Amino acid sequence: MTDDELEAKLGDRDYYRPPAKFVGQANASDPAIYDQFDEFPEGFEAYAELLDWDEYWDETFDGSNPPFFEWFVGGKLNASYNCVDRHLDERGDQTALLWESEDTDERRRIAYQDLYREINEVAAALKDLGVEEDDVVTLHMPMLPELPITMLACARIGAPHSEVFAGFSADALATRIDDTESDIVVTVDGYYRRGEFLHHKQKADQAVEMAETDVDDVLVWTRHGPENLHEEAEMEDGRDILAEELLEDFQGARVDPVSRDAEDPLFLMYTSGTTGKPKGCQHRTGGYLAYATGTSKYVLDIKPEDTYWCAADIGWITGHSYIVYGPLSLGTTSVMREGAPDAPHKGVIWEMAERYDVDIFHTSPTAVRMFMKWGEEIVENYDFDFRHLTTVGEPIQPEVWEWYYEHIGGEDAVIVDTWWQTETGGHLITNLPALKDMKPGSAGIPCPGIEAGLVDDQGEEIEPATGQAGNLVIKRPWPGMLQTVYGDDERFIETYWEDFSDTESSDWSDWNYKAGDGAVHETDGYFRILGRLDDVMNVAGHRIGTMELESAAAEVSDVAEAAVAAREHDQKGEVPDVYVTVREGVEESDGVRSAIYEAIEDEIGAFARPANVIFVDELPKTRSGKIMRRLLEEISNDESLGNTSTLRDPSVPEQIREKVHGE
Ligand code: WT7
Numbered sequence: 001m002t003d004d005e006l007e008a009k010l011g012d013r014d015y016y017r018p019p020a021k022f023v024g025q026a027n028a029s030d031p032a033i034y035d036q037f038d039e040f041p042e043g044f045e046a047y048a049e050l051l052d053w054d055e056y057w058d059e060t061f062d063g064s065n066p067p068f069f070e071w072f073v074g075g076k077l078n079a080s081y082n083c084v085d086r087h088l089d090e091r092g093d094q095t096a097l098l099w100e101s102e103d104t105d106e107r108r109r110i111a112y113q114d115l116y117r118e119i120n121e122v123a124a125a126l127k128d129l130g131v132e133e134d135d136v137v138t139l140h141m142p143m144l145p146e147l148p149i150t151m152l153a154c155a156r157i158g159a160p161h162s163e164v165f166a167g168f169s170a171d172a173l174a175t176r177i178d179d180t181e182s183d184i185v186v187t188v189d190g191y192y193r194r195g196e197f198l199h200h201k202q203k204a205d206q207a208v209e210m211a212e213t214d215v216d217d218v219l220v221w222t223r224h225g226p227e228n229l230h231e232e233a234e235m236e237d238g239r240d241i242l243a244e245e246l247l248e249d250f251q252g253a254r255v256d257p258v259s260r261d262a263e264d265p266l267f268l269m270y271t272s273g274t275t276g277k278p279k280g281c282q283h284r285t286g287g288y289l290a291y292a293t294g295t296s297k298y299v300l301d302i303k304p305e306d307t308y309w310c311a312a313d314i315g316w317i318t319g320h321s322y323i324v325y326g327p328l329s330l331g332t333t334s335v336m337r338e339g340a341p342d343a344p345h346k347g348v349i350w351e352m353a354e355r356y357d358v359d360i361f362h363t364s365p366t367a368v369r370m371f372m373k374w375g376e377e378i379v380e381n382y383d384f385d386f387r388h389l390t391t392v393g394e395p396i397q398p399e400v401w402e403w404y405y406e407h408i409g410g411e412d413a414v415i416v417d418t419w420w421q422t423e424t425g426g427h428l429i430t431n432l433p434a435l436k437d438m439k440p441g442s443a444g445i446p447c448p449g450i451e452a453g454l455v456d457d458q459g460e461e462i463e464p465a466t467g468q469a470g471n472l473v474i475k476r477p478w479p480g481m482l483q484t485v486y487g488d489d490e491r492f493i494e495t496y497w498e499d500f501s502d503t504e505s506s507d508w509s510d511w512n513y514k515a516g517d518g519a520v521h522e523t524d525g526y527f528r529i530l531g532r533l534d535d536v537m538n539v540a541g542h543r544i545g546t547m548e549l550e551s552a553a554a555e556v557s558d559v560a561e562a563a564v565a566a567r568e569h570d571q572k573g574e575v576p577d578v579y580v581t582v583r584e585g586v587e588e589s590d591g592v593r594s595a596i597y598e599a600i601e602d603e604i605g606a607f608a609r610p611a612n613v614i615f616v617d618e619l620p621k622t623r624s625g626k627i628m629r630r631l632l633e634e635i636s637n638d639e640s641l642g643n644t645s646t647l648r649d650p651s652v653p654e655q656i657r658e659k660v661h662g663e
Contacts, residue, residue, distance in 0.1 A: 015437035016405070019412045022387055026434035028298040033432065037448030044071075044449055044479050047294030048286065051329065052086050053077045054259040057286070061477065063508030067497045068484065069477040070263050071287030078257035079266055079289050080119055080156035083328035085257065087112045091304060095333045098307070098356060099145045102192050102339025104348065110145055112331070115152075117252075122153035124253035125246050129184060129217050133158035133258055136180040136268065140173050140204055142166035142191040143338045146221045146243070147314050148324045150186050155266060155285075158258035162268040162280070165315030166191070168605045170206035172278075176270050177211045179280055180486060186243075188221040190230035194343045197223070201233045208239075219243050262286025268486050269317050271422040272545035273495060274534045280486030281317075281423050288425045289325060291480030295426040295447065296326030299416060300360060301388050301433060309335035310362035310390070311349065316542070317422040318392055321480075322362060326426070341367065346374045353384035361408070362390035364541040365397070368404045369571050376407045386413045388433065392420070393541030394573045395529050401440035419443035419529050421515065422543070423496065425480025428452065429527050442526040451476040454521050455512070459500045462521070469520045471533060473500050474513040481513070535629065537564075540572040544608050546629065552603035553578050553613075556595045558586040563619050565632035567611055575611035577636045579619060579656070588615040614660060620644070620652045635660055 023029060037043030041061035048057070057075030084096070092113035099108040110118070131137060137154050139161055141147040147163070154161040164176050177185065187204040190197050201220060208215045218240045222229055226242045229235075235242070260266075266285040270278040296302045300322065308327050312318035314336070327334040335356060341349055349371075353361065368391065371379065389409050396404075396417055405415055415438055419429040429452055431437075431444035438444075446452040454462040454470030462470040485492040495514075497503065502510040518530035532538060535546040546564040553562035560581045566574040578596060582588055593613045600608055620631045623646065631653045634641050638661055644650045 015439050017437055018414045018434050021412060022301075022414050023434040027301050027303065028432045029434045031435050033298070033435075033448050040449065040476060044290070044294075047290040047479065048072050048075070050293045050297065051077060051082050051286075051290055057262060063477065064506065066506065066508045066511045067493060067501070067513075068489070069481065069508065071284065071479040072262040072290065075262040075286050076259040077262065077286055077289070078156065078158075078260055079285055079325065080123075080152040081257040082289060082293075083152055083155075083325060084112060084116045084119060087331040088116060091331055092116075094304070094331070096328060097145050097148060098333055098335045100335075100337050100352060102195065102337075102343045102348075104344065104351075108145060115149065118149050119152045119156055120254050121247050121250045121252075122149055122243075123156040123255040124250040125219075125243070126153055126159065127157060127255065128246070128250070129219070129241070131157065131159050131184060134264075135159045135184070136182040137161050137184050137186060138173070138177050138180065138182040139163040139186045140166060140168070140200075140207075141186060141188055141221070141315070142200065143313060143336055144188060144191065144221065144223070145336070146188065148328075148336075151267070151314075151320075151324060152328075156255055156257050158260050158264065160265045160267050160282075162270070163315055163320070164270065165313060165605075166200065167315070167607045169602050170203040170210065171603045172605060173203060173207035174210040175278065176280070177207060177215065178213050179270075180268065181213045183213060183215050184217045184219065185215055186219045186221070188223055189233040190223050192223075192339050194340045197230065199230050199232045201230065205234075205236070215239070217241060219246070260285045263483070265483065267320065269320060269422050271317075272536055272543045272548055274536065274545060274547060276545070276547045276551040278545075278548070279488075279491065279495070281482040282484050282486045283425055283480075284483050287479030287481070289329060291426040291478065292321040292326035293329040295480075296322060296330055298432055299418065299427050299430055299447065300326070300362070300390060302327055302330050302332050302360065304331040306359040307333045307335065307356050308360045308362075309353070309356075309358045311337070311341070311367065312362065312364070312392075317425075318362075321426050341370070342374075347378045347381055350379055350382035350384055353386070354382045358384060359386065360388040360390070361386050362392065364393040365391055365400055366394065366540040366572055368396065368400050368408075371408070372400060372403045373571065376403075379407050385410070389413050389415045390418055391415065392418045394538050395531060396441060398440035405440075414438065417443045419527070423482045424474075424478075425482065428474060428478070429529070439524075439526055442522065442528045444526050446527075449476075450474065450478055452527060454519060455500050465521050465523050465525045467520060467523050469518060469530065471500065472515040472517045472519040472527070472529070474515065475509075477508060477513075537566045537574050537576060539574055539576065539608065542607060544576070544604070546576070548604055549576055549578065549600060549608060549610065552600045553580060553596050555599045555603065556592065558582050558592045559596065561619055561627075562596075563627045563629055563632055564610070565629055565636045567633075567636040569611070576608070577612045577614060577632070578610045579614050579616050579632050581616060581619060614656075616656050616659065618649065618652050618655075620656070621648050622646050623648050632656070
């Protein structure tokens with residue numbers, strides 16, 4: 001895109017002032033906060049001070065071995081203690097987790113003291129199963145209170161958890177089990193989605209079967225109690241343990257929180273990259289918790305007396321940082337819900353917001369587009385009043401932003417567009433809501449202490465705030481950043497650092513973190529995120545690597561080659577189109593097509609299901625044989641075809657175009 005084209009696409013947008021009623025009560029209301037955090041690294045101590053430490057740190061930041069940066073070195077703390085124990089005196093009776101199911105008759109309020117009791121009992125049970133400090137525990141749990149309870153029980157005993165989103169297939173679960181060689185998996189027999197009681201345990205059964213790792217124990221929570229196990233669930237003797245039955249032995253048990261080094265890992269979260277293999281982003285205890293807590297306080301404006309609802313799934317990083325760790329560390333009431341947003345009816349989100357008097361609501365642009373499609377008439381039936389709204393995960397189109405502002409915010413709530421990633425642990429680019437005006441479609445300025453910038457493809461710095469586009473980089477370390485890719489320091493360096501850093505240098509300031517996103521740095525200093533520059537798609541706010549999709553499609557024996565292109569989609573942002581060639585002698589058929597859909601659902605999960613499978617005679621390839629996905633993307637989006645002169649056969653894209661769009 002040329003600068004002129006960009007300008008035409010973006011245009012000038014209005015600013016919106018934060019409402020006075022918000023500003024008056026905001027946690028961050030003094031602009032000096034930006035200057036305080038510019039003192040690097042001392043600025044970030046303010047976040048660490050929000051936590052209770054068993055031992056204070058000696059050194060705030062150690063940058064001597066880039067890019068393996070360390071934070072709050074020498075400090076000791078426990079995340080479960082910080083999220084629960086420390087609130088007991090003051091707010092033991094206050095609701096920590098407020099859970100509802102699709103079936104709105106079923107509700108649970110878990111007070112901090114109940115959470116404390118349950119976490120302790122689960123921690124004791126895990127220990128009994130032989131889980132020791134630093135053992136990785138794999139979780140494959142949907143949105144049930146037992147998920148955060150198990151996570152915090154792991155944190156209590158210093159066992160890093162690795163939660164795999166419940167929508168992931170058995171295959172995907174097996175890959176993640178093997179990557180950490182985790183010998184215990186925690187799951188549930190079933191859960192509800194759109195009125196259906198899904199048989200979930202089977203995925204863990206199959207995964208354990210498939211994995212090379214010997215999984216000794218599968219701890220099985222039950223949705224309706226051990227006596228009402230999902231009718232298809234089977235328990236394997238000697239391996240499967242019913243959690244509730246095991247817990248009978250640990251009623252009232254107490255487990256001292258292990259004092260963890262600030263640099264000890266707290267959890268892993270796998271994410272897609274540009275290869276077929278997902279990366280285990282490893283997050284540290286002290287820096288991560290400090291960053292999640294600090295941004296929850298100042299960006300999300302959470303106060304202990306709030307009812308806060310982030311409608312994400314805890315199986316993704318958003319849920320880890322902003323349903324569990326950040327909000328609970330601040331001692332607030334965090335809402336969670338099982339099921340689909342339109343079950344049992346399309347107004348249920350707002351019905352709940354009204355019922356619980358939710359103050360802060362956090363969701364994705366995909367969800368807002370869906371609410372918009374359902375129509376404002378639905379929203380108008382309910383009496384709720386938010387002071388703060390968040391969006392995360394994808395760029396939000398200004399017209400979607402405006403709808404959110406008007407119909408959900410009632411024109412008197414702030415909207416905070418938060419840009420960050422699984423790797424970053426917490427928000428990096430977003431406005432502190434009382435201090436900066438909102439601008440629809442722009443994430444805003446970097447968070448306190450964060451230094452963001454743009455570089456060109458050669459790594460040359462692009463003049464800041466000149467309205468130019470480039471590769472988004474973070475120029476200074478921050479406490480929430482991933483420590484490494486689990487078990488693969490090389491890949492950590494290659495993926496995030498090599499391209500735009502002086503890797504010979506031992507000076508941390510020569511190292512730039514590559515986000516993988518394109519962005520425009522607007523003249524007002526705001527960043528407008530354009531989206532991924534690598535082969536990673538953003539489907540309904542979920543990151544999916546094209547390579548993962550392609551290798552799944554190529555598993556089908558009739559498929560010769562597969563290439564995936566991102567098609568723009570007005571609801572989901574992007575959806576995958578799979579272009580395939582079949583092997584010699586194989587007919588293109590609906591059978592092959594279904595096999596491809598099935599392979600992708602099996603290898604990744606139903607959420608990655610492609611929009612279209614398109615059979616072609618040949619894929620567009622350069623003379624050296626490289627598939628040009630860019631051309632496929634142009635075809636999928638019915639855009640004019642760019643340069644085809646480097647192709648081995650320049651007529652190929654036109655043939656494909658005709659096939660997709662007709663003559
Ligand atoms: C990618 C990270 C951690 C948030 C949930 C997704 C895109 C994220 C925004 C935003 C535009 C955004 C980027 C980023 N993204 N937030 N506010 N505006 N794009 O986490 O799965 O690690 O994906 O999501 O492309 O790189 P993730």
